[in-house]
Amino acid sequence: MDKNGIQLFEDKRIRTAWDEGTQEWYFAIVDVIAVLSESANPQTYWRVMKKRLKDEGNETVTSCNGLKMTAADGKKRLTDVANTEQLLRLIQSIPSPKAEPFKLWLAAVGRERIEETIDPEQAIDRALETYLKKGYSEDWIHQRLLTIRVRNELTTEWDNRGVQKGVEYAILTDEISKAWSDMTTRQYKNLKGLKKENLRDNMSTLELVLNMLAEATTTEISKTVHPETFEQNKQMARRGGRIAGNAAVR
Numbered sequence: 001m002d003k004n005g006i007q008l009f010e011d012k013r014i015r016t017a018w019d020e021g022t023q024e025w026y027f028a029i030v031d032v033i034a035v036l037s038e039s040a041n042p043q044t045y046w047r048v049m050k051k052r053l054k055d056e057g058n059e060t061v062t063s064c065n066g067l068k069m070t071a072a073d074g075k076k077r078l079t080d081v082a083n084t085e086q087l088l089r090l091i092q093s094i095p096s097p098k099a100e101p102f103k104l105w106l107a108a109v110g111r112e113r114i115e116e117t118i119d120p121e122q123a124i125d126r127a128l129e130t131y132l133k134k135g136y137s138e139d140w141i142h143q144r145l146l147t148i149r150v151r152n153e154l155t156t157e158w159d160n161r162g163v164q165k166g167v168e169y170a171i172l173t174d175e176i177s178k179a180w181s182d183m184t185t186r187q188y189k190n191l192k193g194l195k196k197e198n199l200r201d202n203m204s205t206l207e208l209v210l211n212m213l214a215e216a217t218t219t220e221i222s223k224t225v226h227p228e229t230f231e232q233n234k235q236m237a238r239r240g241g242r243i244a245g246n247a248a249v250r
Contacts, residue, residue: 007027009035009102009105010035010098010101012031012034012035013031014027014028014031014032014035015027015028015031015069015070015079016028017067017069017081024083024084025083025084026065026067026081026082026083027081027082027083027084027087028069028079028080028081029046029064029079029080029081029082029087029090030042030043030046030079030080032082032087032090032091032102033045033046033049033094035098035102036091036094036096036098036099036102037094037096038096046080049093049094050080053090053093060082060086060089060090061090063086064080064081064082064086065080065081065082066078066079066080066081067079067081069081084106087106088103088106091103124145127145127148128141128145131144139205140205140208143205143208143209143212144200144201144208146208146212147200147208147211147212147215150212150215150216150219151215153216153219154215154216154218154219155169157219157222157223158172158222158233161222161226161227161228161233162228162230163230163233168230170185171234172233172234172237173185173237174186175234175237175238175241176211176214176215176218176237176238176240176241177211177214177241178238178241179214179237179238179239179240179241179242179244179245180210180211180213180214180241180242180244180245180248181210181211181245182245185199210244210245210247210248211244213243213244213247214240214241214243214244214245215240216240217239217240217243217244218236218237218239218240218241219240220240221236221239221240222236
């Protein structure tokens with residue numbers, strides 16, 4: 001899972017997560033229920049509704065996933081989520097005048113992501129606009145967008161080598177980071193005083209360039225050597241990171 005965040009419907013917050021693997025949005029069911037039912041206790045509403053649907057043999061409920069999402073108190077908690085198809089079926093069980101507008105909203109959310117998939121330039125344009133609004137310089141933004149492209153090329157190469165998303169990605173990323181900066185990603189974030197913030201969004205232009213050099217070099221070495229095991233991929237990550245680290249020393 002990636003791109004966890006908040007979508008707004010009529011100024012109401014809906015927690016979401018985008019799954020790159022399935023190319024689908026997942027929505028926190030209790031947030032949707034809070035909007036549509038206007039219940040004072042959407043968790044109870046969902047608990048009662050879920051039991052009723054299960055008793056009726058409704059497969060939509062039994063196939064819903066649980067993801068850790070940030071609650072109102074800032075803590076991560078396991079939350080029932082549904083993809084767009086599941087959510088549309090659940091909406092049918094919630095009598096609400098907002099059902100139709102919500103369906104249109106779902107379509108709009110999905111369409112934006114699909115448009116970015118078909119035309120990645122739209123995603124770049126949206127990212128550029130977002131960074132400008134946050135006050136970053138154009139030179140920094142140029143480097144940041146390049147790091148995104150380089151990172152995507154690296155993860156594509158990892159996919160081709162059988163590296164698993166999630167833990168294995170994180171391990172290899174740490175190997176690269178340690179090799180060029182002498183710090184893991186967590187240590188680097190601690191140094192900068194970051195918690196949930198994106199590390200790369202808080203790097204200087206030079207840091208972005210060095211990190212990008214490390215990842216681009218790792219990609220090229222992997223394409224040349226064709227590592228077959230995870231341990232061999234770790235060796236490629238260290239080699240790529242060291243080359244960037246040596247460039248920083250000179």
